Amino acid sequence: MPLYGIPLARRLGVPETDCLTIVAGESSKTRSEWARLTDLMLERGFGRDSVVVAVGGGVVGDLAGFVAATYMRGVPVIQVPTTLLAMIDASIGGKTGVDTDAGKNLVGAFHEPVLVLADLPVLRTLPPAEFRAGLAEALKHGLITSTGELDWLLANAAALARLELPALRELVRRHVAIKVRVVKRDMHEAGVRKTLNFGHTIGHAIESVSNYAMLHGECVAIGMLAEARIASAMRIAAPSLVDRVRAALDALGLPSSVPRQMASDTILAATRTDKKARAGAVEYALLADVGQIAAADSGYGTSVPDSVVVDALNASR
Amino acid sequence: MPLYGIPLARRLGVPETDCLTIVAGESSKTRSEWARLTDLMLERGFGRDSVVVAVGGGVVGDLAGFVAATYMRGVPVIQVPTTLLAMIDASIGGKTGVDTDAGKNLVGAFHEPVLVLADLPVLRTLPPAEFRAGLAEALKHGLITSTGELDWLLANAAALARLELPALRELVRRHVAIKVRVVKRDMHEAGVRKTLNFGHTIGHAIESVSNYAMLHGECVAIGMLAEARIASAMRIAAPSLVDRVRAALDALGLPSSVPRQMASDTILAATRTDKKARAGAVEYALLADVGQIAAADSGYGTSVPDSVVVDALNASR
Numbered sequence: 001m002p003l004y005g006i007p008l009a010r011r012l013g014v015p016e017t018d019c020l021t022i023v024a025g026e027s028s029k030t031r032s033e034w035a036r037l038t039d040l041m042l043e044r045g046f047g048r049d050s051v052v053v054a055v056g057g058g059v060v061g062d063l064a065g066f067v068a069a070t071y072m073r074g075v076p077v078i079q080v081p082t083t084l085l086a087m088i089d090a091s092i093g094g095k096t097g098v099d100t101d102a103g104k105n106l107v108g109a110f111h112e113p114v115l116v117l118a119d120l121p122v123l124r125t126l127p128p129a130e131f132r133a134g135l136a137e138a139l140k141h142g143l144i145t146s147t148g149e150l151d152w153l154l155a156n157a158a159a160l161a162r163l164e165l166p167a168l169r170e171l172v173r174r175h176v177a178i179k180v181r182v183v184k185r186d187m188h189e190a191g192v193r194k195t196l197n198f199g200h201t202i203g204h205a206i207e208s209v210s211n212y213a214m215l216h217g218e219c220v221a222i223g224m225l226a227e228a229r230i231a232s233a234m235r236i237a238a239p240s241l242v243d244r245v246r247a248a249l250d251a252l253g254l255p256s257s258v259p260r261q262m263a264s265d266t267i268l269a270a271t272r273t274d275k276k277a278r279a280g281a282v283e284y285a286l287l288a289d290v291g292q293i294a295a296a297d298s299g300y301g302t303s304v305p306d307s308v309v310v311d312a313l314n315a316s317r
Numbered sequence: 318m319p320l321y322g323i324p325l326a327r328r329l330g331v332p333e334t335d336c337l338t339i340v341a342g343e344s345s346k347t348r349s350e351w352a353r354l355t356d357l358m359l360e361r362g363f364g365r366d367s368v369v370v371a372v373g374g375g376v377v378g379d380l381a382g383f384v385a386a387t388y389m390r391g392v393p394v395i396q397v398p399t400t401l402l403a404m405i406d407a408s409i410g411g412k413t414g415v416d417t418d419a420g421k422n423l424v425g426a427f428h429e430p431v432l433v434l435a436d437l438p439v440l441r442t443l444p445p446a447e448f449r450a451g452l453a454e455a456l457k458h459g460l461i462t463s464t465g466e467l468d469w470l471l472a473n474a475a476a477l478a479r480l481e482l483p484a485l486r487e488l489v490r491r492h493v494a495i496k497v498r499v500v501k502r503d504m505h506e507a508g509v510r511k512t513l514n515f516g517h518t519i520g521h522a523i524e525s526v527s528n529y530a531m532l533h534g535e536c537v538a539i540g541m542l543a544e545a546r547i548a549s550a551m552r553i554a555a556p557s558l559v560d561r562v563r564a565a566l567d568a569l570g571l572p573s574s575v576p577r578q579m580a581s582d583t584i585l586a587a588t589r590t591d592k593k594a595r596a597g598a599v600e601y602a603l604l605a606d607v608g609q610i611a612a613a614d615s616g617y618g619t620s621v622p623d624s625v626v627v628d629a630l631n632a633s634r
Contacts, residue, residue: 035348035417042419042590070387073414073425074505097390102359108390109426188391273359 005055026212029059029098037067048072057083058090065096069111079113084134087118088175093183103273104204120168133217135252141178144195146291157251194300195293197285199224205270221254229312231286236294264313322372343529346376346415354384365389374400375407382413386428396430401451404435405492410500420590421521437485450534452569458495461512463608474568511617512610514602516541522587538571546629548603553611581630
């Protein structure tokens with residue numbers, strides 16, 4: 001807020017008292033924080049002609065977006081993402097929401113921002129672990145899109161690690177385009193948008209079991225390798241996919257191992273509360289190969305036996 | 318629930334344990350009830366392929382609609398209105414939401430039902446006061462639409478009071494059509510939908526001051542007469558409009574007087590938290606004449622000096 005929020009508010013002529021803050025981290029993505037922010041806006045007398053400006057990472061975007069989606073049945077939101085993950089993923093496509101005890105993003109709304117403003121130099125003030133976590137979603141985009149995109153990312157890994165602006169600009173440009181292309185084809189996640197969930201069924205479960213102490217991107221990184229193992233075990237993908245995913249995670253400085261203290265059964269149980277469940281069955285967006293999601297005919301969702309999930313988690317240790 | 322909910326669930330093959338109930342009345346339209354119902358659905362493991370069936374009056378429709386709108390970012394809702402008000406008004410047009418301490422419907426979403434099922438005989442088991450309250454919204458429709466619609470309603474007042482099915486059928490048919498026509502032209506209430514707010518700025522304020530002890534339709538009835546007085550005092554409408562509104566309220570057995578114990582200043586203060594406020598100013602949808610809403614050029618909203626509001630309220634005693 002002191003670094004970017006207040007200066008932006010000053011330039012917009014917004015009084016500091018209208019700048020609302022939250023405690024950083026996933027633990028703020030709750031219904032009670034949503035209610036608190038809504039009530040603060042009501043106290044200040046904001047009408048239906050208000051605009052919410054969400055300055056921050058994915059948590060701020062999701063939470064402020066949901067406040068905007070439901071404030072007097074919806075006011076516009078402008079997303080100003082300040083993390084790599086929010087720039088290339090969370091701020092695009094209108095997903096907003098909060099978590100409940102039962103799981104992540106279980107309450108929310110589709111509410112497209114009227115503007116997304118990604119100001120690249122802010123990435124240079126991001127903690128390194130946060131930046132790397134954003135690269136996990138970039139890797140996911142590469143893996144689900146094409147060998148060309150994957151190769152570009154790996155070829156530029158060093159320049160990106162040095163936070164070189166031309167590389168950052170090209171990264172954000174490419175990955176915003178990938179996300180927009182998918183979302184435009186399927187806003188409400190009835191089909192192809194589900195491919196963006198690669199790595200996320202296991203990823204969300206690990207994040208939930210860690211009590212949101214781990215970063216979303218770190219969990220997705222581990223989830224992508226585990227889900228590549230699942231695809232390989234089910235003969236949906238060749239075993240070489242597992243090696244490619246692991247090599248890419250290493251090249252980008254991303255974790256690939258399931259945390260030692262997390263039992264595989266606990267993670268398995270946590271997958272069951274995932275939104276992607278249909279009629280009670282958990283569905284995975286599995287890769288058949290780089291650029292190729294399995295089960296395109298049946299809505300990109302694959303059911304996986306519990307034993308295969310547990311084996312894949314155990315192999316990722 | 319025993320009268321209509323359980324029999325409907327049985328016919329649909331839905332177990333009774335999946336039928337969730339609320340305490341009747343506006344006091345249940347809260348964020349905490351919304352959260353409770355959401356959590357019960359999550360506990361039961363309902364996925365994104367669930368459908369919410371809202372069986373009840375306006376409160377049930379608004380609350381269950383908002384649960385559906387935000388459950389896993391939105392699942393379909395079927396509205397089965399069991400009150401006249403819900404049949405001709407609340408169930409149509411996708412407005413869902415809950416109240417907060419600051420006022421009515423301040424949190425919510427637009428979420429159109431996939432189906433609205435109005436089963437007319439249920440109106441015969443409605444408490445008479447609830448039925449009359451529904452006629453207030455029918456009168457509002459008549460007043461904002463045309464002399465023809467108003468005349469039809471008044472000519473059929475006796476048959477409607479006797480709950481004769483042909484009259485009920487024609488009433489619901491006409492008034493669903495009126496509401497649909499307005500909502501289709503302006504789903505998000507940027508313009509013409511605001512005309513449906515005639516009587517509602519004062520009406521909502523009275524309802525809020527009564528702590529929701531009074532029925533919504535009763536408050537709208539009183540609000541329509543007060544707002545007709547405002548329009549007359551501002552020379553937007555002829556004084557005869559006041560007489561026509563009062564005569565119509567009498568003919569339909571609806572109240573027209575502001576409750577004695579409510580101070581006009583208290584009601585005035587309550588109008589300020591209304592969603593219809595823009596840039597802090599309260600806007601009224603005023604009638605210039607039957608079938609003619611004022612200020613069509615400027616979005617159907619008229620600002621009214623406080624003294625005019627207080628005079629109109631005092632005259633309605």
